[in-house]
Amino acid sequence: MEKPTFDQLPEAIVTLYDKLLSIEKMLTDLKFGYNLPEQDLLTIQQASELVTLAVPTLYSKVSLKEIPFCKKGKRLYFSKSELLKWVKSGVQETNGNIVNGVENKFLAIHSKK
Structure with missing residues (x-):
């Protein structure tokens, strides 16, 4: 791109x-995830809001492997669809x-x- 002249400055601006x-x-x-797929990853705070459980409750469910999660380093992530x-x-x-069901069986x- 060439340097604009004084007369071209309004158009350049x-x-x-x-x-x-x-x-x-x-x-x-990108910030609000409009272009992200439906199965985006959530932080523990976002997951807490989604499933309406407290963050400490989620941590205990993770430690007992009662809830699906991903761990990368020291960070926990949760798949929204999962x-x-x-x-x-x-x-x-x-x-x-x-x-x-009993009657049918x-x-x-x-x-x-």
Whole structure:
């Protein structure tokens, strides 16, 4: 790029301003994770907010290997999708579902005879 003349300065400033806005948008997108995939990694504070557990509780679950996590050096990371899957795995069956399951097994056993 050539050095702009005095007459070209207003146009050069507009070009620089547009480029600066573009860089600012890219940095903002990176900061807030807009361009990151759905399975982004979370810090322990972010994971704590996601699963609504206190940070010390998460540390104890990590030490007991009760929760999915990644460790790189001294840092802990959590996959958002893995944490959501872990939370959903704790869903309890209703009494109606349990009764239906037992009835279906009972009928399946007796229909084979």
